[in-house]
Amino acid sequence: MSSQLTSSNATAIREGLARGEDARLLTGRGRYVHDVQVAGMLYGVFVRSMYARAAALQVDASAALDHEGVVAVLDGKQLAQCQMPQINPLLSVTQSSRGPLLAHAHISYVGQPIALVLATSLSAAHMAAELVMVDCETQDAQPDFPGTEAAVASVEFVHDSGDSRVGATAHTVHMVHSQPRLVAMSLEPRGAVAQWHADSDSLTVYLPTQAPSRARADIAKTLGMVLDKVHVVSPDVGGAFGAKASVTPEDLVVAWAARQLKTSIKWVASRSDEFTAGMHGRGAQLAGSLSLDSQGLFSQLEAKVQFPLGAWLPYSAVVPMRNATRILPGPYRVKQIDVQGQAFQSNAAAVNIYRGAGRPEAALLMERLVERAARAAKIDPVELRLRNLIAAQDMPYQTPTGETLDAGDYAQVLRQACEKLGYAAAREKQASRRMAGEVVGIGMAVYIEPCGQGWESARVTLQADGKVLVHSGSSGQGQGHETSFATIAAEVIGCATDQVTVVQGDTRTCPQGIGALASRSIAIGGSAIAQAAQQVIAKRDAGEALPLSADVVYTAPAEAWSYGCVMAQMVIDRETGKPNIERVVWADDAGRIISPQLAHGQLLGGMAQGLGQAMLERIVYDADGQLQTGSLMDYAVPRADDMPPVELMGLHCPTQANLLGAKGVGEAGCIGVPAALLNAAADALSPWGEAELDFPLTSERLWRVMSSQ
Numbered sequence: 036m037s038s039q040l041t042s043s044n045a046t047a048i049r050e051g052l053a054r055g056e057d058a059r060l061l062t063g064r065g066r067y068v069h070d071v072q073v074a075g076m077l078y079g080v081f082v083r084s085m086y087a088r089a090a091a092l093q094v095d096a097s098a099a100l101d102h103e104g105v106v107a108v109l110d111g112k113q114l115a116q117c118q119m120p121q122i123n124p125l126l127s128v129t130q131s132s133r134g135p136l137l138a139h140a141h142i143s144y145v146g147q148p149i150a151l152v153l154a155t156s157l158s159a160a161h162m163a164a165e166l167v168m169v170d171c172e173t174q175d176a177q178p179d180f181p182g183t184e185a186a187v188a189s190v191e192f193v194h195d196s197g198d199s200r201v202g203a204t205a206h207t208v209h210m211v212h213s214q215p216r217l218v219a220m221s222l223e224p225r226g227a228v229a230q231w232h233a234d235s236d237s238l239t240v241y242l243p244t245q246a247p248s249r250a251r252a253d254i255a256k257t258l259g260m261v262l263d264k265v266h267v268v269s270p271d272v273g274g275a276f277g278a279k280a281s282v283t284p285e286d287l288v289v290a291w292a293a294r295q296l297k298t299s300i301k302w303v304a305s306r307s308d309e310f311t312a313g314m315h316g317r318g319a320q321l322a323g324s325l326s327l328d329s330q331g332l333f334s335q336l337e338a339k340v341q342f343p344l345g346a347w348l349p350y351s352a353v354v355p356m357r358n359a360t361r362i363l364p365g366p367y368r369v370k371q372i373d374v375q376g377q378a379f380q381s382n383a384a385a386v387n388i389y390r391g392a393g394r395p396e397a398a399l400l401m402e403r404l405v406e407r408a409a410r411a412a413k414i415d416p417v418e419l420r421l422r423n424l425i426a427a428q429d430m431p432y433q434t435p436t437g438e439t440l441d442a443g444d445y446a447q448v449l450r451q452a453c454e455k456l457g458y459a460a461a462r463e464k465q466a467s468r469r470m471a472g473e474v475v476g477i478g479m480a481v482y483i484e485p486c487g488q489g490w491e492s493a494r495v496t497l498q499a500d501g502k503v504l505v506h507s508g509s510s511g512q513g514q515g516h517e518t519s520f521a522t523i524a525a526e527v528i529g530c531a532t533d534q535v536t537v538v539q540g541d542t543r544t545c546p547q548g549i550g551a552l553a554s555r556s557i558a559i560g561g562s563a564i565a566q567a568a569q570q571v572i573a574k575r576d577a578g579e580a581l582p583l584s585a586d587v588v589y590t591a592p593a594e595a596w597s598y599g600c601v602m603a604q605m606v607i608d609r610e611t612g613k614p615n616i617e618r619v620v621w622a623d624d625a626g627r628i629i630s631p632q633l634a635h636g637q638l639l640g641g642m643a644q645g646l647g648q649a650m651l652e653r654i655v656y657d658a659d660g661q662l663q664t665g666s667l668m669d670y671a672v673p674r675a676d677d678m679p680p681v682e683l684m685g686l687h688c689p690t691q692a693n694l695l696g697a698k699g700v701g702e703a704g705c706i707g708v709p710a711a712l713l714n715a716a717a718d719a720l721s722p723w724g725e726a727e728l729d730f731p732l733t734s735e736r737l738w739r740v741m742s743s744q
């Protein structure tokens with residue numbers, strides 16, 4: 036089956052190439068930061084900490100400075116006045132410092148940049164970096180969940196709906212689940228090229244960022260420059276997944292150094308740099324209990340979610356905790372809730388948003404509890420969900436955490452998935468296979484996905500030659516915005532898609548915007564383009580002469596919530612614990628779809644990453660804060676032949692929350708798939724009792740459950 040996927044993708048690519056679509060990136064003509072060359076530029080290599088925590092840091096760069104080709108070595112003393120930028124003020128955070136750009140006096144994680152060596156060649160910079168002497172006094176490292184330290188950010192929602200339909204509690208079930216950290220495995224690691232323009236005292240920074248306007252503002256603020264003198268260009272970007280949404284210390288050091296030395300500098304992270312000092316994701320500790328009455332109605336949810344932050348706070352650091360808590364109790368009515376979130380700092384790499392950003396955690400906690408509640412109450416898990424899902428006629432629905440679910444028929448996606456799987460027959464088959472000694476389970480998850488709030492910008496220009504230019508304040512990292520944004524403009528204007536050119540990611544030419552994150556690009560960024568296109572057409576129809584432009588800042592009146600249901604069937608080898616995912620059936624409602632092929636690709640890509648989290652990926656630090664999984668030899672990511680067969684269905688109910696009626700699609704696979712796989716494994720292992728299963732679901736972990744009794 037996996038070869039079917041591969042060959043159908045290959046066919047789609049071949050057909051696309053034959054039509055001349057999007058061929059640029061497949062034929063080596065893409066231009067990534069790694070490809071950017073500036074005449075006379077210096078090459079930067081960071082000296083990084085080998086220790087997780089240390090004091091009395093001394094840096095001696097004299098031998099490095101003597102190395103041929105070395106121009107400068109910068110350390111924390113020179114940058115002592117600079118701090119990392121303010122973080123998103125969504126939640127208040129108590130912390131002593133936002134973190135330095137380069138370690139100064141103290142070291143707080145393995146891989147922390149200590150010095151930047153600048154040389155006329157990359158090899159000279161690498162060799163000289165080996166000569167920088169670092170002296171310090173090591174200290175005991177603080178792990179992610181120290182148990183004693185106070186949380187630096189917290190949030191709590193307590194609510195009682197007073198729903199009189201719900202009776203006294205008949206059953207209460209509990210769950211705990213601890214997730215390892217993951218690393219965002221974009222094909223393209225981070226990097227930056229900073230170019231100082233002596234003639235205009237201005238700076239251009241080529242940066243693979245999801246948020247060019249915010250990166251520009253952060254660089255300007257950190258360097259004490261006016262905004263007009265800083266330009267950020269996010270060219271072709273090879274994947275981001277949240278990890279390129281916030282500027283990192285290295286980005287700012289490179290920009291600072293280019294201004295300081297009045298030169299151009301290129302730095303590119305290695306894969307190892309990304310493991311030690313790039314953005315991590317996940318890593319939460321989840322605990323919850325769910326009570327239900329004798330009718331199987333949910334009477335109470337108590338949830339505690341704890342998130343690691345690491346040594347410094349990127350802009351979106353608290354977003355996963357905020358999302359996980361505000362999304363609970365997911366797609367269900369629950370009479371009373373008490374949902375708590377806490378986030379802690381530690382001597383480890385920073386944790387930021389990563390595809391899903393708290394949404395997967397909410398789904399895991401809730402769906403694991405619902406699965407257990409079904410077994411405790413002896414109600415089929417589909418039936419129990421149907422009794423408690425928020426009904427379509429109750430939309431828009433005010434949740435107990437204060438969110439508004441805009442639209443959706445949650446029971447419908449569950450029924451669709453059941454039908455596609457052949458649920459009743461699959462349960463019968465499961466029973467007979469169990470009788471025959473097989474370890475086989477069926478798991479499901481119903482999930483909801485908030486898809487971004489606020490505004491995005493766009494400019495649409497009708498040129499005199501009839502061609503159309505779209506400038507977006509959003510930016511792309513491989514999602515195919517060039518195609519979907521052009522499709523949106525072409526449809527409104529009534530021209531062919533190939534008449535439209537999309538420009539994104541360049542703060543010189545594009546309007547100030549938010550960027551591509553939180554599943555908001557089509558819903559909000561696309562709505563801005565549609566509105567600008569409408570305005571430009573209105574001007575043309577009123578008789579104004581070409582060229583004509585319309586600039587729009589579109590604010591979505593509400594947040595769209597997509598949703599879906601994933602069902603998975605897993606068989607576990609009795610002797611070895613090896614899991615085999617036999618089927619995945621998935622119904623998703625992403626509202627109005629602009630580009631079906633791209634939406635399909637987003638769902639599959641998210642699924643691959645969800646699969647990685649559930650089955651394979653794991654960052655491990657030892658007790659000294661040393662990273663044990665610093666390369667792809669130690670960290671397993673899914674490959675094409677790991678992908679199980681998937682049967683995808685779409686519902687496409689438009690939302691009123693934005694002009695296009697579109698909802699998010701990019702994060703869905705990371706949200707629904709891990710929870711469904713966890714429940715499938717738990718269902719398979721249920722003859723051995725209610726085992727707690729942590730990710731990843733390795734053969735060893737599954738085998739131990741079967742060997743425990």
Ligand code: SMO
Pocket residue numbers: 245275276277278280388389390391392551552553554
């Ligand atoms: S995790 Mo996303 O780029 O909001």
